[in-house]
Amino acid sequence: xxxxxxxxxxxxxxxxxxxxxxxxxxxxxxxxxxxxxxxxxxxxxxxxxxxxxxxxxxxxxxxxxxxxxxxxxxxxxxxxxxxxxxxxxxxxxxxxxxxxxxxxxxxxxxxxxxxxxxxxxxxxxxxxxxxxxxxxxxxxxxxxxxxxxxxxxxxxxxxxxxxxxxxxxxxxxxxxxxxxxxxxxxxxxxxxxxxxxxxxxxxxxxxxxxxxxxxxxxxxxxxxxxxxxxxxxxxxxxxxxxxxxxxxxxxxxxxxxxxxxxxxxxxxxxxxxxxxxxxxxxxxxxxxxxxxxxxxxxxxxxxxxxxxxxxxxxxxxxxxxxxxxxxxxx
Amino acid sequence: xxxxxxxxxxxxxxxxxxxxxxxxxxxxxxxxxxxxxxxxxxxxxxxxxxxxxxxxxxxxxxxxxxxxxxxxxxxxxxxxx
Numbered sequence: 354x355x356x357x358x359x360x361x362x363x364x365x366x367x368x369x370x371x372x373x374x375x376x377x378x379x380x381x382x383x384x385x386x387x388x389x390x391x392x393x394x395x396x397x398x399x400x401x402x403x404x405x406x407x408x409x410x411x412x413x414x415x416x417x418x419x420x421x422x423x424x425x426x427x428x429x430x431x432x433x434x435x436x437x438x439x440x441x442x443x444x445x446x447x448x449x450x451x452x453x454x455x456x457x458x459x460x461x462x463x464x465x466x467x468x469x470x471x472x473x474x475x476x477x478x479x480x481x482x483x484x485x486x487x488x489x490x491x492x493x494x495x496x497x498x499x500x501x502x503x504x505x506x507x508x509x510x511x512x513x514x515x516x517x518x519x520x521x522x523x524x525x526x527x528x529x530x531x532x533x534x535x536x537x538x539x540x541x542x543x544x545x546x547x548x549x550x551x552x553x554x555x556x557x558x559x560x561x562x563x564x565x566x567x568x569x570x571x572x573x574x575x576x577x578x579x580x581x582x583x584x585x586x587x588x589x590x591x592x593x594x595x596x597x598x599x600x601x602x603x604x605x606x607x608x609x610x611x612x613x614x615x616x617x618x619x620x621x622x623x624x625x626x627x628x629x630x631x632x633x634x635x636x637x638x639x640x641x642x643x644x645x646x647x648x649x650x651x652x653x654x655x656x657x658x659x660x661x662x663x664x665x666x667x668x669x670x671x672x673x674x675x676x677x678x679x680x681x682x683x
Numbered sequence: 684x685x686x687x688x689x690x691x692x693x694x695x696x697x698x699x700x701x702x703x704x705x706x707x708x709x710x711x712x713x714x715x716x717x718x719x720x721x722x723x724x725x726x727x728x729x730x731x732x733x734x735x736x737x738x739x740x741x742x743x744x745x746x747x748x749x750x751x752x753x754x755x756x757x758x759x760x761x762x763x764x
Binding site for chain 2: 491496497498499500501502503517518519520521523524664667668
């Protein structure tokens with residue numbers, strides 16, 4: 354790229370460009386993978402979020418609505434809007450779907466009870482009938498604070514208490530929470546195998562870079578059509594595919610806490626427009642000058658944020674890794 | 684101050700990915716040298732709070748205060764006063 358051309362580069366425009374071709378490429382990928390696996394269609398867990406809505410719409414366009422099966426997989430702490438929006442998109446695309454609540458699986462493993470006990474250890478006043486909870490990380494961009502998780506107690510929409518989690522509690526809590534995504538994947542494979550379908554994942558490139566998925570949970574699918582599309586590109590695809598405006602406007606969330614916790618509060622720690630531009634700039638090794646111009650951030654802040662992103666990438670290498678094999682004849 | 688540094692180094696040798704035979708300079712980065720990761724950081728915070736009977740305020744949870752032996756020692760000295 355010429356220097357002058359490069360300096361006038363608009364990263365968001367680059368990300369939003371060529372969306373029709375990207376959609377076509379993704380459709381071809383879905384067709385080839387499903388055919389390659391010798392499967393007759395796909396099962397998708399439909400969360401009411403933008404990623405699963407886009408994956409569902411692409412699969413329907415390519416494979417036909419009769420070869421796509423949607424699963425709505427709520428649990429006790431899910432936002433009611435997740436089920437409503439997930440059902441709506443299945444209906445609007447004419448896809449067969451089924452609601453399978455995963456709460457019985459979670460109860461059989463005492464997930465809710467163990468989580469309640471853990472929260473009570475930190476907040477003796479916790480009463481699940483009157484309090485909601487969420488797990489958050491401090492904002493990175495404005496405060497530059499470390500990746501230290503805080504649990505919040507919310508009553509009538511107001512945060513009434515907040516405390517830093519000890520390492521042991523954090524690890525236990527993540528283990529309990531991740532059973533939710535892993536249970537959802539168990540249900541998806543149960544249906545996929547019955548139908549001789551593949552399971553279509555919905556992880557995007559931003560999530561992949563940050564390790565923002567559960568290993569062998571939502572990350573344990575047969576194909577990942579969106580995993581090379583940044584979140585911003587998924588939104589553009591959503592617009593192109595006429596995804597319901599309510600889904601597009603909804604703040605993204607893993608939706609595993611009783612108080613709806615956005616991805617920005619727990620994973621990104623900065624607006625997605627900034628995060629995706631920084632990830633794109635790293636991928637394409639863009640000069641600082643272009644990043645400064647596009648993000649409005651100072652050179653120092655860009656470098657600090659990129660170091661932060663690199664630390665997350667390193668820390669989540671294990672999440673992305675497939676099991677290493679010891680090849681005995683090499 | 685030297686005692687705090689020794690405590691932290693001993694803790695890291697026993698509980699982190701730091702090699703028992705390697706040395707740690709005051710300004711070496713704990714994360715960039717692969718000595719602690721994000722979970723190791725939480726464990727180190729728990730150790731510091733317990734060992735020195737201090738609470739670390741949220742605004743002090745910065746890379747400057749936790750990424751090097753010197754930063755950690757300065758922070759503990761400040762809070763333990």
